[in-house]
Amino acid sequence: MKNSDRISYNEALNPSQLKAVNFDEGPLLVIAGAGSGKTRTLTYRVARLVEKGVAPSSILLLTFTRKASLEMLKRAALLLDNRCEKVAGGTFHSFANATLRKYASKLGFRRDFSILDRVDSEALISMLRKEIISVSGHRSFPRKHSLAAIFSRAANKVLTVAEVILNDYPHFASNLDAIITLYNTYNRHKVENFLCDYDDLLVYLKTLLEDHQDIRDRISSLYHYIMVDEYQDTNLTQAEIIRLLAGRRQNVMVVGDDSQSIYAFRGANFKNIMKFPEIFPGTRIIRLEENYRSVQPILSLANVIIERAKEKYSKILFTRRPGGPLPVLVRADTENSQSRFVVAKIRELNQSGIPLKQIAVLFRANFHSFDLEIELNRAAIPFVKVGGFKFIESAHIKDFLAHLRVLSNPYDSVCWQRILLLLDRIGSKNAQKIYEAILAEKSGYAGIFSVKTKKVQSSGFKGLADLFALIDSTPMSVTQAGEAVFNYYVSILKDKYDDHPKRTKDLEQLLNIMGRYRTISAFLTDMALEPPNTSFGASFATDDPVDDRLILSTVHSAKGLEWHTVFIIWALEGRFPSIHALHNEEDLEEELRLMYVAATRAKENLFFTYPSQIYDRASGMVLNRPSRFIADIPGNILKKYTTEG
DNA sequence: TCACGGAATATTTTT
DNA sequence: TATTCCGTGA
Numbered sequence: 001m002k003n004s005d006r007i008s009y010n011e012a013l014n015p016s017q018l019k020a021v022n023f024d025e026g027p028l029l030v031i032a033g034a035g036s037g038k039t040r041t042l043t044y045r046v047a048r049l050v051e052k053g054v055a056p057s058s059i060l061l062l063t064f065t066r067k068a069s070l071e072m073l074k075r076a077a078l079l080l081d082n083r084c085e086k087v088a089g090g091t092f093h094s095f096a097n098a099t100l101r102k103y104a105s106k107l108g109f110r111r112d113f114s115i116l117d118r119v120d121s122e123a124l125i126s127m128l129r130k131e132i133i134s135v136s137g138h139r140s141f142p143r144k145h146s147l148a149a150i151f152s153r154a155a156n157k158v159l160t161v162a163e164v165i166l167n168d169y170p171h172f173a174s175n176l177d178a179i180i181t182l183y184n185t186y187n188r189h190k191v192e193n194f195l196c197d198y199d200d201l202l203v204y205l206k207t208l209l210e211d212h213q214d215i216r217d218r219i220s221s222l223y224h225y226i227m228v229d230e231y232q233d234t235n236l237t238q239a240e241i242i243r244l245l246a247g248r249r250q251n252v253m254v255v256g257d258d259s260q261s262i263y264a265f266r267g268a269n270f271k272n273i274m275k276f277p278e279i280f281p282g283t284r285i286i287r288l289e290e291n292y293r294s295v296q297p298i299l300s301l302a303n304v305i306i307e308r309a310k311e312k313y314s315k316i317l318f319t320r321r322p323g324g325p326l327p328v329l330v331r332a333d334t335e336n337s338q339s340r341f342v343v344a345k346i347r348e349l350n351q352s353g354i355p356l357k358q359i360a361v362l363f364r365a366n367f368h369s370f371d372l373e374i375e376l377n378r379a380a381i382p383f384v385k386v387g388g389f390k391f392i393e394s395a396h397i398k399d400f401l402a403h404l405r406v407l408s409n410p411y412d413s414v415c416w417q418r419i420l421l422l423l424d425r426i427g428s429k430n431a432q433k434i435y436e437a438i439l440a441e442k443s444g445y446a447g448i449f450s451v452k453t454k455k456v457q458s459s460g461f462k463g464l465a466d467l468f469a470l471i472d473s474t475p476m477s478v479t480q481a482g483e484a485v486f487n488y489y490v491s492i493l494k495d496k497y498d499d500h501p502k503r504t505k506d507l508e509q510l511l512n513i514m515g516r517y518r519t520i521s522a523f524l525t526d527m528a529l530e531p532p533n534t535s536f537g538a539s540f541a542t543d544d545p546v547d548d549r550l551i552l553s554t555v556h557s558a559k560g561l562e563w564h565t566v567f568i569i570w571a572l573e574g575r576f577p578s579i580h581a582l583h584n585e586e587d588l589e590e591e592l593r594l595m596y597v598a599a600t601r602a603k604e605n606l607f608f609t610y611p612s613q614i615y616d617r618a619s620g621m622v623l624n625r626p627s628r629f630i631a632d633i634p635g636n637i638l639k640k641y642t643t644e645g
Numbered sequence: 646t647c648a649c650g651g652a653a654t655a656t657t658t659t660t
Numbered sequence: 661t662a663t664t665c666c667g668t669g670a
Contacts, residue, residue: 063659064659064660065659067659068659091659091660092659092660093660094660115660118658118660126664143654143663143664143665144664145655145663199660201660230659233659262657263657265656265657265658266658266660364656364657365655366655366656366657366661367655367656367661368656370661373661387658424647425646425647425648427646427648428647429646429647430646430647528660530660554656554657554658556656556657556659557657557658557659559659560659578657580657581656590657594657618654618655647669648668648669648670649667649668649669649670650668651665651666651667652665652667653663653664653665653666654662654663654664654665655661655662655663655664
């Protein structure tokens, strides 16, 4: 662990990186191009501050994923020593959560509030929706998924629901009033039942800092140095939180790339990075423009693509990796010939010695890979599709966790609903009644013991009450409580799913994880904010020795990654850019950046493919032109090619 | 009021 | 491909 030699910053870093790492006080904006060693720079800066004697706990490092922050601190610890692991921070959401638990009372909130993930908030919306619709009686009311998207967008962009609908969902305008009513109901319900969705965490933190100067001063005096990764992906609320935390010191270093801002649909505002110097006067700007990833032809093409962006910090990436083949644009006849071309090319590369896991196929939307997946199966090429399946969102995990969640927050209506619907003969109406009866007792989850309705006798309700009685009467460790729930739930699981062995394994693994926690709420918080992302059951069950697999991924999920060879399929006008973005300039700009992100994933080889003509059923349009982002690029930068047959 | 089955629908998703 | 939603019969 200990590294007694001094860190050799001069050898490890290029001049720009070094400037950023050695930067001392004041606001700093690092524009870090794709593949320019952004993580390296942050890591070295953490190490340097700690080496200089700055207390690790007074450094706050905020990121978007748990993986990113762990990775950086681990690498910093390797450079210096494990003091670096003590640096404060994590994700925006986990930081917000920790702060809110501490000061919950200031906001009139229970300390044991529940965190709703996307599935939970959709469930809640769906629950509340039934009441609204029966009143207003509209057909073609948006689905819960769309409703959650609208609400989240409103929160993230600091807009009203009406504005969001009129701007982005005009086809729901006829339901405007009902949707607004539902939104208000949703928000009220969350407050009354101590539920926080992801967006609330940020909004409440911002409110806390704004409304309570004493708390703001206390928190901001804790952190002498603040660093933010992926700043281009912050939304207005997050930018405001940073501003409020910066306090008088203004020692804020943000790192990002405006050209890689691709999360506007989630409320990210890439203008935050443009405006940073205005918010923090005296900002020093450092650009990292040397790319360590791609060969020159790929970089030249990427530069041409992003050149067309209207608003950006100008930067020209360069590389010291000359040579390499030109990127290729391949025109195929049909969707299937596109797939067959990709399969054939992958075979060829693989036979020439490129491991499958060094090859990725990227696409704009998840369903774009369906046909390719069929061809890959036929060709017996193993692959993994990333970003698809979410372990923590699978029903059996959510069922299990729901039983634990009502223990810490007995008002958690979403979980009660979930728990009760598992029982025979109990549907949404009965569940609602029982939930109200539990609350009426005003004795926490113990209210369940005194619930008495006719239906309740014949259903499995007794078993459920027994479970809570057991937990209530016996002092239990976290794991023991988990085991009690597990023993109760497995019988339901076996009834409900024919693949229960795999799911049971998942739960057993989850019990193992629980052993690491001292309290149930700590466990639940991590499951909501920093969950494990693989299915244990699946990895043990599919005893597959193959770990060399081709990667299929959406472009969004590919950000930050790199491969020897990258295929970008469906480089077709109407697909990429998406048909939904064609009539809005801002959306088109984002599609352009998305294409840039896609292209800059490749180290050696880059292929774009498109079918020459397809009928898009959703829009009723024929799509037959290559993506505008690469259509007119000269042949000395992008080679054109047509599949035969 | 619940359970079930068929028809309709679908951009992207770090928390 | 996988959900979600809605109508039907018990």
